[in-house]
Amino acid sequence: MKTRQRIILSILLVNLFFAAFALGQSRREINFPDILGYKTLKCDLHMHTVFSDGLVWPSVRVDEAWREGLDVISITDHIEYQPHKKDIPTNHNRPYYVALSRAREKNILLIKGTEITRETPPGHFNAIFLRDVNSLDTEDLFDVMKAADKQNAFVFWNHPGWKPEHKGWFDTHTTLYENKWMHGIEVVNGGSYYPEAHEWCLEKNLTMMSNSDIHQPATLLETSPGNHRSMTLVFAREQTTEAVKEALVKGRTTVWFKDQLIGRKKFLNAIFKESVEIGRPYNKYRDSIWVEIKNSSDIDIDLERAGTLGPRQLTLAANATTILRTGIGAKPEDAPAQIELSYIARNFLIAPDKGLPVTLNIRLK
Amino acid sequence: MKTRQRIILSILLVNLFFAAFALGQSRREINFPDILGYKTLKCDLHMHTVFSDGLVWPSVRVDEAWREGLDVISITDHIEYQPHKKDIPTNHNRPYYVALSRAREKNILLIKGTEITRETPPGHFNAIFLRDVNSLDTEDLFDVMKAADKQNAFVFWNHPGWKPEHKGWFDTHTTLYENKWMHGIEVVNGGSYYPEAHEWCLEKNLTMMSNSDIHQPATLLETSPGNHRSMTLVFAREQTTEAVKEALVKGRTTVWFKDQLIGRKKFLNAIFKESVEIGRPYNKYRDSIWVEIKNSSDIDIDLERAGTLGPRQLTLAANATTILRTGIGAKPEDAPAQIELSYIARNFLIAPDKGLPVTLNIRLK
């Protein structure tokens, strides 16, 4: 009886968590540390609205982004593909202006952009940091790229593995690359990861991008624990258009895709170091010393032993504490004061199928 | 097509959040700031196992506590009520020892305790920090209390409003209080809050307690966002038996009950100040300056305007950022550099039905 009443009352409050997000009153902050003196901005630079083939009004993209913890977005409606043209006369700059006042209220940095849409190959490209989208509405792809270049746009190749029958790096891509008209590639688009694009970015020093390419309304799934939209972490001096552009040009990004981070070694390493904190040893007078390891980031870190010490597998759950039984006792008294456990963080990808080597330094005394 | 495949893949990962908790591999950390130089320990000092009328083995209480982010627990099986006695011969010290090695592995501080179980009035009492529970197994209540006192136990009155027909402060309670045999009261037990107990704690300087009194196995509900078990926040020098006892004796506690914190003004005030951070103003050149307010605690803070500035109602959602439209523009140039908004935090109870007065200082320039 007593127990029942007790439980019933406490459960009435359970789902207020989701309520606040559904109402658009709350923002879920995404937890990744700032690194190397930069702010870690959460960016989605590829999305659609009713102004091309998307299904929502531009302000909805701002509300969704805010709710999901993003800092920077770009609405990139297709120039060439406008299925709603009959009802919405074409003006490629409109989605930006329609969304702008909402973006200002929600402190979301909105970047003017567009998607240049060609057959595969060469495929689709986003140009962002534009002043005027309409001037890119010309037939020849190289003319478009020149127009983008004239506006100092940042241009990246979208979903390069989209159509399996036509995928690959073609002459057009070489031309774009050699003219410095293409600065990055989507290593991830929505739910797809392209290992070949990952390689190209490493080989050719292109910026790694990850975006949602969302067309539908976002659901609350993306706001729920353990889930998130595909996004680019951009390491920028501050949350301004100039700083984001500088960071993108310099290639200071990391891709957050499902349960993986994909990026250059120095960035992944810095994220690991800032996220993982090892506590003081406890339960010392037993056969084995134990420690608590806190992971304050939003990603479960999946470790596989690379040395001889420590458990073979170890998952440091996101925003949680994991217990590690070192297997080493405190006696004899000349036991080491510290041990180093070598691991591979399998879901911190520094190249396709290649995890980040990390070390856990554990004080025993 | 593309969108579909994308979404389907990303959803496969959704519920890994709950998976880790179900497996007992992860601990949900509870977010409340350390205050006033003390660590904020999350404590549940009232729970049962198969050794009295509970339904789980003692080690389960440790696993549940760890999973839910608790730091300190006491298993307090009834001395006088042992419905499983036919199968489990009575030894009141056993639940503690059965659970101890698991507690050591999980870094949960386990305190030896028991529930002294009398008719209402005077009702039930927990004695904790005991050396030997069996010595409390005597008939006369005052003899029990003397035995507890001899062991320097900390004793509190449980669920004082449990049986509405017999509730109230009786002579026995006065005797216990005057002999300093009773040091605290459960202001909250499971899903019930007792305003009269809240008043008694304030009037008589008794320590405010909140516990689960759990008998059933815990479900994962308590580990899910927005939900938690009733617990006592204890402000202690460190996570040791001595430090927790010192804090309880000195009354350094706050009750976390559903969406409310209940406690003395100085503690609630410190929690508010350490949890709430006001960002820099933005969107300045519009009709109204805006700010972001971050609440890094696990409690939604429910504010009601007490002054003339700011919105009438404002909820600072837990672990989230809330946007505040100040309603004040940056022009004319002689606008104030800062404003102070007066609010009542309605769910930070400094007395029954009485919220904590707080001030939001907002820089405008």
Next chain:
Amino acid sequence: MKTRQRIILSILLVNLFFAAFALGQSRREINFPDILGYKTLKCDLHMHTVFSDGLVWPSVRVDEAWREGLDVISITDHIEYQPHKKDIPTNHNRPYYVALSRAREKNILLIKGTEITRETPPGHFNAIFLRDVNSLDTEDLFDVMKAADKQNAFVFWNHPGWKPEHKGWFDTHTTLYENKWMHGIEVVNGGSYYPEAHEWCLEKNLTMMSNSDIHQPATLLETSPGNHRSMTLVFAREQTTEAVKEALVKGRTTVWFKDQLIGRKKFLNAIFKESVEIGRPYNKYRDSIWVEIKNSSDIDIDLERAGTLGPRQLTLAANATTILRTGIGAKPEDAPAQIELSYIARNFLIAPDKGLPVTLNIRLK
């Protein structure tokens, strides 16, 4: 070890439930029985798109409706309020045609409608079953109503308690009612229930309506267990425009609002009878006979004892089985073969604050 692996594997499948809905591949069927020879159609006859002040493309409303288990919808964009007019030139018939092919594919009956938008009083009205919306775009309200009447529209008054300062039944409403230009009232709009509208429907024999009035994209919350959008259950001969219209004109509706059904006694009674099934008695040779009661509808039925037998409170959870301890033993042998328990179904409202009287007939032998 064994247990861990076991659990981890089985959890990977958990959230596929939501996945299918997020993908728009699955429809959650809503469980209410067909009654009195009619099909129970789930209808939402008030919603908005980018063609007035809504935020989604019309086809999204069809997808959401299908996912949530609706059978019939009407997109009712405002005639007079078109905040996106600058980007979407006005043609009031467009949202219907834009959504139509999707509706046909998903077997959703789409009804052409609109919202007539006037100051309060008299407020807003929906006209549905129109042939041409544009012909209602005239200044005088009575002219609009005549135009609707000419098309044999069904007209209902929306959210009559929306603006508390102007609410009430005014002369205009009397004129509409007496001219038979207004045939129903929203007893529920979104999250609001209007008891006075409930009374008016009973007194004046108007059709009770309940609609979402959704402007934002729907989230998945509405598709999750225990939640649903506000809707009208329409008891119609079949899922056709003519049959739905006939049912609305005849007043054969019931309102589903949160955890309540609101409607005329005969409909609520029929739903109760078709939803609740009492099993055979079991555990007979004990002190009390028990029975299982199955509720195959989507609504928890909240019963309060009106007679002398049975528990005081009884909740028949939705799509679940509830156990009832009758409190009556099988002995002596001349015990009754059947008992009747009288209850009030408190959340089946036959008038404001007035629950439906029901009887549970329980066979004991």
Next chain:
Amino acid sequence: MKTRQRIILSILLVNLFFAAFALGQSRREINFPDILGYKTLKCDLHMHTVFSDGLVWPSVRVDEAWREGLDVISITDHIEYQPHKKDIPTNHNRPYYVALSRAREKNILLIKGTEITRETPPGHFNAIFLRDVNSLDTEDLFDVMKAADKQNAFVFWNHPGWKPEHKGWFDTHTTLYENKWMHGIEVVNGGSYYPEAHEWCLEKNLTMMSNSDIHQPATLLETSPGNHRSMTLVFAREQTTEAVKEALVKGRTTVWFKDQLIGRKKFLNAIFKESVEIGRPYNKYRDSIWVEIKNSSDIDIDLERAGTLGPRQLTLAANATTILRTGIGAKPEDAPAQIELSYIARNFLIAPDKGLPVTLNIRLK
């Protein structure tokens, strides 16, 4: 404003779904059709309590089973492995009697059983339908089996692939099989499926079993949509000990494991036929006729095209309606009145890696 208030109110009710289950007041019914004139009983015949190495009191197993929709359980504590013996003196019949009155109240059929625990090989075996467990507490395995046989027990081999280094069919198994002392095998235990055991059951006509082997308290995960514990569907005349035994002896079972049904062709075929209902064609006057397919069971049915008609992949989501675009138009008028689509139900396993062939008969006119 209006929208916000609306949403906030409706969300307060969301999680009452879980509330009722957490309270143990509601039972989630599992949806599988009765087939071939038998009732489809949901059975878990392998679980542990504090009386061996489990962690809950026996009555908890009944409460969990009821909440999760089971009809029949057997508590099968180890005879030989009793780690809590120091606190709970051994009497192997006790867990049954401790749980019995709760089982009677909840209408759960409780079968007296035990787990016979030997090194691998030959491994562990459950004997159920016992009168006296203590008489099986002897050293020699064959003596134990004779004692079980004397009580007419039904005996099955547990988790035959548990220890990969010792797995396989050994001489002891041949002896047990030839003496008819072993009547079934766990094709599934918890989260593990054993294809070799699946083969053995088919070859040697043994009964296919699936059980949870639960030791920990059950969480609410098993009660949530899309998740379930591993269980055996038993096709029995009625929910009585005799009828369940007769069905097990005759091999009338099917295994429900994650998103798969595993069993003999005739049972899987009957479940498919009774679960899937094809609606009338609609949208007829378009280029393609469409139909709705309802799956009223709790399992998503994963179809792969085996013929030339219909989509290549088709998932009939559990308790939901799926839309099928036939790709065949209604014209010319001599179009066929019906088509048959051949599929393989890939997750209805009639042998390891071998799905059930099924046909969808679709009326076009």
